[in-house]
Amino acid sequence: MVTNNAAGFWSYTHRDNEAEGGRLQRLALRVREEFDLLTGEELNIFVDREGIAWGDQWRQRIDQALQSTTFFIPVITPRYLQSSECRRELLHFVGKAESLGLKELFLPIVYAPIKQLDDKSDSDDEIVNLLRRTLYSDWRKLRLLDENSAAYREAINTLATRLVDIAHELEENPPELPTAEELANAHPADTPGIVDVMADAEGAMPAWAQSMEDLIKLMTELKEVVEPVAARLQESDREGKGFAGRLLLLRDLAGEMDPLADRLMFTANRYADQVVTINPAVLAAIRELEEESATSTSTPEERAAFVAILNEFANAMGPVVGALDELVQHLDQSKGLSRDLAKPVNKMTRAVSFLRDSHSLMEQWTTSPSIGRAPDSVLA
Known part of the structure; x- marks a missing residue:
C-alpha cells in the first residue's frame, strides 16, 4: 500500500476555470488519473467548493490530517489572491498543517504571472510571502501548452509523482506532533x-x-x-x-x-x-x-x-x-x-x-x- 487514504482539495476560482475553457478542472482530473495509474489506488480530489462533498469533507479531513493524507492544491492566479474565500481556505489549511508538522501537504500551483512573487523586496501580501517559502509548481508557461503535448503530460506526471512520494513518505515515516x-x-x-x-x-x-x-x-x-x-x-x-x-x-x-x-x-x-x-x-x-x-x-x-x-x-x-x-x-x-x-x-x-x-x-x-x-x- 503506497498511500494512506489520500485525498486532495483542488482550490481555484470558477472564473479562472471559465477563462481557461475548463482547463483547471481537467488538470485536476488528469492529476488524479495519473496518481491512480502510478499507485493503483484512488486519489479523491474535491474540486467543487460549492458542492456538498467539499463541505462535508473539509473540516473532517483537516482535523484528521494525521490519519489520512490530505493535500491542499491551490491554483494561484491574481484572481485567486483577490478572493477572500480562497485566501481564507489557504491560510486555514497551512496553519493547521504546520501545527501538525505536515507543511508538505501544501502544494500550490502558480498558474499565472504574479508580479509580487517575482519582486525581490518583501511583499505586503502574507500569502505571496508564504508562496516564496514554499516549493510550488510553476505552471506559468506550462498552461500555454497543448493539453495533449508530451511536455504537458510530463508536467502532470511530475506533479502526480510528487503527491505519491509525499504520501509514501508520510506513511512510512509519520512526523511527530510539534509542540507549541x-x-x-x-x-x-x-x-x-x-x-x-x-x-x-x-x-x-x-x-x-x-x-x-x-x-x-x-x-x-x-x-x-x-x-x-x-x-x-x-x-x-x-x-x-x-x-x-x-x-x-x-x-x-x-x-x-x-x-x-x-x-x-x-x-x-x-x-x-x-x-x-x-x-x-x-x-x-x-x-x-x-x-x-x-x-x-x-x-x-x-x-x-x-x-x-x-x-x-x-x-x-x-x-x-x-x-x-x-x-x-x-x-x-x-x-x-x-x-x-x-x-x-x-x-x-x-x-x-x-x-x-x-x-x-x-x-x-x-x-x-x-x-x-x-x-x-x-x-x-
Whole structure:
C-alpha cells in the first residue's frame, strides 16, 4: 500500500476555470488519473467548493490530517489572491498543517504571472510571502501548452509523482506532533511567540493591541476626511463650478486619503503577518490543551489563561475589522467618480482584505472545543 487514504482539495476560482475553457478542472482530473495509474489506488480530489462533498469533507479531513493524507492544491492566479474565500481556505489549511508538522501537504500551483512573487523586496501580501517559502509548481508557461503535448503530460506526471512520494513518505515515516513551544521558537524572536503568550499573556500582546489602537485611530481620521466631502461637492455645484470643480475637490480628497491608505496598509500588513506567523503555534497550543498534553512545558492553568486571552482579543478585534470593512466598501462605490480616488481606495481594499484574512484565523482559535474550558479561577 503506497498511500494512506489520500485525498486532495483542488482550490481555484470558477472564473479562472471559465477563462481557461475548463482547463483547471481537467488538470485536476488528469492529476488524479495519473496518481491512480502510478499507485493503483484512488486519489479523491474535491474540486467543487460549492458542492456538498467539499463541505462535508473539509473540516473532517483537516482535523484528521494525521490519519489520512490530505493535500491542499491551490491554483494561484491574481484572481485567486483577490478572493477572500480562497485566501481564507489557504491560510486555514497551512496553519493547521504546520501545527501538525505536515507543511508538505501544501502544494500550490502558480498558474499565472504574479508580479509580487517575482519582486525581490518583501511583499505586503502574507500569502505571496508564504508562496516564496514554499516549493510550488510553476505552471506559468506550462498552461500555454497543448493539453495533449508530451511536455504537458510530463508536467502532470511530475506533479502526480510528487503527491505519491509525499504520501509514501508520510506513511512510512509519520512526523511527530510539534509542540507549541517548538513552533513558536521556529520564528524570529521579535514575533510574539506562544511561550511568551503563556508565560505572560499581558506582555505578549502589545503589538496586536497597538495595531487595534492604530486601526481605530485611522478609521476616525478617514471619517473626518471623507464625511465633509458631500457638502463641499454640493457647495461647488451651487457656485456653478461644474465638473471641473468636482474633479478638483475629489483630487484633493484623494491627496488627503493617500497617506492614510499607506498607514492602513502598513498596519494591516504588520497585524496580518503577526497573526499568520503565530497561527500554527496557537493551534498546537490549543491541541495540547484539548489533549491535556504531558509533553507541554506549560501548566493547564497557563494554557487555559492563554485560550482566554485569545478569545478576548478576537472578540475585541471583530467589530474593528467589520467597521473598517464597511467604510472601505462605501468608499469603493465612489472611486468611479474620479481615477484619482482609485489609488487610495484600492490600497484600503487590499488592507482590509489582509485584516479579514487574519481575523478569520483568529475566529478558528475561538471556536475550538477548548474555548470555554478555562477554570473560573484562571479567568477571574
